[in-house]
Amino acid sequence: MAEPELLLDSNIRLWVVLPIVFITFFVGVIRHYVSILLQSDKKLTLEQVSDSQVLIRSRILRENGKYIPKQSFLMRKFYFNNQEDGFFKKTKRKVVPPSPMTDPSMLTDMMKGNVTNVLPMILIGGWINWTFSGFVTTKVPFPLTLRFKPMLQQGIELLSLDASWVSSASWYFLNVFGLRSMYSLILGQDNGADQSRIMQEQMSGAAMAMPADTNKAFKAEWEALELTDHQWALESVEEDLMSRELDFDGMFSKELPSGIF
Amino acid sequence: MIENREMRDKLRKWREENCRNSEQIVDVGEELISEHASKLGDDIWIIYEQVMIAALDCSRDDLALTCLQELEKQFSDSHRVKRLSGMRLEALERYDEANKDYDAILQDDPTNTAARKRKISILKAQGKSAEAIRELNEYLEQFVGDQEAWHELSELYINEHDYGKAAFCLEELMMTNPHNHLYCEQYAEVKYTQGGLENLELSRKYFAQALRLNNRNMRALFGLYMSASHIAASPKVSAKVKKDNMKYAAWAATQINRAYKYTDTLKRHIVHLGGHAEAAMKQYPLPVFDSGWLVAGPRRTNAP
Numbered sequence: 087m088a089e090p091e092l093l094l095d096s097n098i099r100l101w102v103v104l105p106i107v108f109i110t111f112f113v114g115v116i117r118h119y120v121s122i123l124l125q126s127d128k129k130l131t132l133e134q135v136s137d138s139q140v141l142i143r144s145r146i147l148r149e150n151g152k153y154i155p156k157q158s159f160l161m162r163k164f165y166f167n168n169q170e171d172g173f174f175k176k177t178k179r180k181v182v183p184p185s186p187m188t189d190p191s192m193l194t195d196m197m198k199g200n201v202t203n204v205l206p207m208i209l210i211g212g213w214i215n216w217t218f219s220g221f222v223t224t225k226v227p228f229p230l231t232l233r234f235k236p237m238l239q240q241g242i243e244l245l246s247l248d249a250s251w252v253s254s255a256s257w258y259f260l261n262v263f264g265l266r267s268m269y270s271l272i273l274g275q276d277n278g279a280d281q282s283r284i285m286q287e288q289m290s291g292a293a294m295a296m297p298a299d300t301n302k303a304f305k306a307e308w309e310a311l312e313l314t315d316h317q318w319a320l321e322s323v324e325e326d327l328m329s330r331e332l333d334f335d336g337m338f339s340k341e342l343p344s345g346i347f
Numbered sequence: 348m349i350e351n352r353e354m355r356d357k358l359r360k361w362r363e364e365n366c367r368n369s370e371q372i373v374d375v376g377e378e379l380i381s382e383h384a385s386k387l388g389d390d391i392w393i394i395y396e397q398v399m400i401a402a403l404d405c406s407r408d409d410l411a412l413t414c415l416q417e418l419e420k421q422f423s424d425s426h427r428v429k430r431l432s433g434m435r436l437e438a439l440e441r442y443d444e445a446n447k448d449y450d451a452i453l454q455d456d457p458t459n460t461a462a463r464k465r466k467i468s469i470l471k472a473q474g475k476s477a478e479a480i481r482e483l484n485e486y487l488e489q490f491v492g493d494q495e496a497w498h499e500l501s502e503l504y505i506n507e508h509d510y511g512k513a514a515f516c517l518e519e520l521m522m523t524n525p526h527n528h529l530y531c532e533q534y535a536e537v538k539y540t541q542g543g544l545e546n547l548e549l550s551r552k553y554f555a556q557a558l559r560l561n562n563r564n565m566r567a568l569f570g571l572y573m574s575a576s577h578i579a580a581s582p583k584v585s586a587k588v589k590k591d592n593m594k595y596a597a598w599a600a601t602q603i604n605r606a607y608k609y610t611d612t613l614k615r616h617i618v619h620l621g622g623h624a625e626a627a628m629k630q631y632p633l634p635v636f637d638s639g640w641l642v643a644g645p646r647r648t649n650a651p
Contacts, residue, residue, distance in 0.1 A: 327559050332563075
């Protein structure tokens, strides 16, 4: 049911939409640098490093095992997966669920995470809501149900207004998530201003290396390796090679200093 | 003379490609440090490190000490600098003191791979290859992903003539770098050296693979020829295998002939610059072949 299109004052664009974009962006950049300053050194134990490398090796064995002879592949698979003393079967790491109480460094990390990310978002969201209130800012391009009205139209008391017209607070939140790719462009990957990444991390688990995860990771690798077969890539390599003459182009070119040996 | 920016770019390129042309690095780096130190900004620290290692290679202890002192002044508590000081002690053959340095690093940070690798190099330098092999094995048990270490171990095993274990190490390398023709070729050579029909077959296959990955690998081509002829000449093979291998050997021989003919044609286009070559190489140290031939395109009119 199409309602007559609302025409917004172009001052809104100049004095509301753009400032909110700039504010969000600069707050994000500041957050990034603050998080760098507050970053604590993550010390990895030898065991964690070693385990992660073992998992990588097993994955490489699964993916590129076809380049080594069958015997060697089976030898390594046996080493990992043997019923009695294969590495994945035998190694059980101590499982200490990292709760905030027992692990002081994690507690500080969580606090820092909250301070740098959630708090500013709430504060600035509230400030923007208070400053830029009482008018419609923009329209989202898809239709929304009426349920969204109280959420997105804070401060606009119009019962008959389409829920697609939103207030400045919702524009602010849109920006927070939308500028994520801008941050990657300007600050490089893995930047501290990346809100959704932080939230994802908080959802999936607190610390970087969770001990319980290692056991599960081992089990997953064991299963994957069990299923892998050896398809030797070199079965018919001679025939492939001899199907055409060798190409010696560029053999003595100075761009290839070690092309021969 | 080559100016500041070019020198920095050269050093950066050598750093990124991990080239070991120590004399050139010392030449360029020394000049850069002594003349243009102020203009380098923060780059200077990494240049100090690079020049120091190159100076140790060329026995320039004075230069190495200068660089080390600058670095120690700036980064007094750094593991990286401690490792450099250990390396200097190694170069002076004061192995016990160097070991003490590395042990101190490891006590502070057990995951530091650089210090552990230096300790193993000390054992290698002292000629204690059995111990070096043992330490390297222990290191690899913890850090299975370190390709440099696998390669070093394979070299140590080859020196000890333990070809089976060397082959194992090379297999690790082949898995992590399936498109590197040099590892295939080295593996094939080890298998060829081990001998025995099965190993010869494997070596032939891997020589072929190396050739497939890089058509210009002459060593692999010769290897293919040798292994195929060896199998064909062996009394224990069936007639079919013999025939196949003779076909492979014949094909390899044709390709080798083609390669030499290709060189001959190339020779007619290459100009030997004679004295000009020496001067050119001093000023612009480009990677050229030992014969000093540069592919120069059409004939130069002013060449001798």
